[in-house]
Amino acid sequence: PLPDRDRALGPSHQQDQSVYEERHLRYISPLGKGNFGSVELCRYDPLGDNTGELIAVKKLQPNKQSNLEDFQKEINTIRSLHCDYIVKYRGVCYSMGRLSMSLVMEYLPYGSLIGYLEKNRQLVNNRRMLLFASQICKGLEYLQSMRYVHRDLAARNILVASDTLVKIADFGLTKIIPFDKEYYRVTHPGESPIFWYAPESITESKFSHKSDVWSFGVVLHELFSYCEHNCNPKRLYMQEIGNDMQGLSISMHLVDILKDNWRLPAPPLCPPRIHSMMMACWGYSAEERPTFSTLGDQIETSIQD
Numbered sequence: 001p002l003p004d005r006d007r008a009l010g011p012s013h014q015q016d017q018s019v020y021e022e023r024h025l026r027y028i029s030p031l032g033k034g035n036f037g038s039v040e041l042c043r044y045d046p047l048g049d050n051t052g053e054l055i056a057v058k059k060l061q062p063n064k065q066s067n068l069e070d071f072q073k074e075i076n077t078i079r080s081l082h083c084d085y086i087v088k089y090r091g092v093c094y095s096m097g098r099l100s101m102s103l104v105m106e107y108l109p110y111g112s113l114i115g116y117l118e119k120n121r122q123l124v125n126n127r128r129m130l131l132f133a134s135q136i137c138k139g140l141e142y143l144q145s146m147r148y149v150h151r152d153l154a155a156r157n158i159l160v161a162s163d164t165l166v167k168i169a170d171f172g173l174t175k176i177i178p179f180d181k182e183y184y185r186v187t188h189p190g191e192s193p194i195f196w197y198a199p200e201s202i203t204e205s206k207f208s209h210k211s212d213v214w215s216f217g218v219v220l221h222e223l224f225s226y227c228e229h230n231c232n233p234k235r236l237y238m239q240e241i242g243n244d245m246q247g248l249s250i251s252m253h254l255v256d257i258l259k260d261n262w263r264l265p266a267p268p269l270c271p272p273r274i275h276s277m278m279m280a281c282w283g284y285s286a287e288e289r290p291t292f293s294t295l296g297d298q299i300e301t302s303i304q305d
């Protein structure tokens with residue numbers, strides 16, 4: 001536990017806090033579910049006078065098959081990331097006795113992009129959408145520079161810090177590309193978000209920066225669909241695949257229609273340039289897809305116009 005002199009530190013030191021004592025954590029409300037755990041809003045209130053900071057605390061789901069090792073990898077990943085467009089690590093909280101630990105992160109008051117767009121649809125015009133897209137793209141460019149592949153890019157994992165700032169979150173599935181390879185092969189696909197996956201991720205469990213580019217294209221589709229429920233990717237794909245699930249699994253049907261060059265339809269009122277960017281991200285073979293820096297430039301150009 002922190003020595004007494006550290007307890008009354010000013011706000012600046014609080015930011016550098018890296019070990020949070022469970023006894024000063026005040027649970028407030030649930031925020032959501034991520035990979036391997038649930039996230040709660042807490043106030044860290046060592047002075048006990050409700051002046052402490054609000055934080056987002058991700059607890060390891062003890063009953064889930066996920067283990068402490070995966071959680072520790074997620075913590076190490078987010079701790080190593082320093083980027084304005086990636087949710088910030090604050091520290092860890094060890095729960096004595098229960099041998100478990102929690103990940104403490106900055107609290108983003110507006111929640112996930114899905115809820116935000118549904119609630120603030122009239123507030124968000126194309127320019128604002130393009131600003132969010134360019135921020136996500138910059139966050140992904142940074143991740144790529146650190147040789148990380150996110151593997152779970154989706155609007156549900158993009159959080160809104162303010163009306164003009166979004167951040168990438170949930171690094172539970174993130175992997176580091178080995179230095180001598182271009183991709184990461186997953187052994188345990190687990191519960192895969194296949195409707196955000198590139199074809200090679202579905203058929204060969206191969207993940208690379210280019211598979212993150214494919215998923216970024218699906219996030220663009222969600223953005224410009226305002227995350228409307230009746231045009232979410234899973235619903236649109238399932239409509240196309242049809243409900244005749246004869247034999248072949250859903251993922252094989254999905255890969256078949258992608259091979260036949262079927263793609264998610266342009267969202268209503270989506271600017272043609274953005275639709276062509278999505279289509280580029282959805283090149284069947286990985287090398288056809290653009291890089292995040294090319295996408296970033298194209299988005300910047302669209303914002304200037």
Ligand SMILES: N#CCCn1cc(-c2nc(Nc3ccc(C4CCNCC4)cc3)nc3c2CCN3)cn1
Pocket residue numbers: 030031032033034035039056087105106107108109110111112115156157158159169170
């Ligand atoms: N990503 C991912 C999947 C896991 N996950 C992460 C968070 C998370 N949420 C927030 N903030 C947050 C969340 C929801 C609301 C409301 C929305 C309306 N309804 C009531 C709740 C408000 C603010 N801040 C965070 C995090 C992680 C780091 N900082 C939530 N789920």
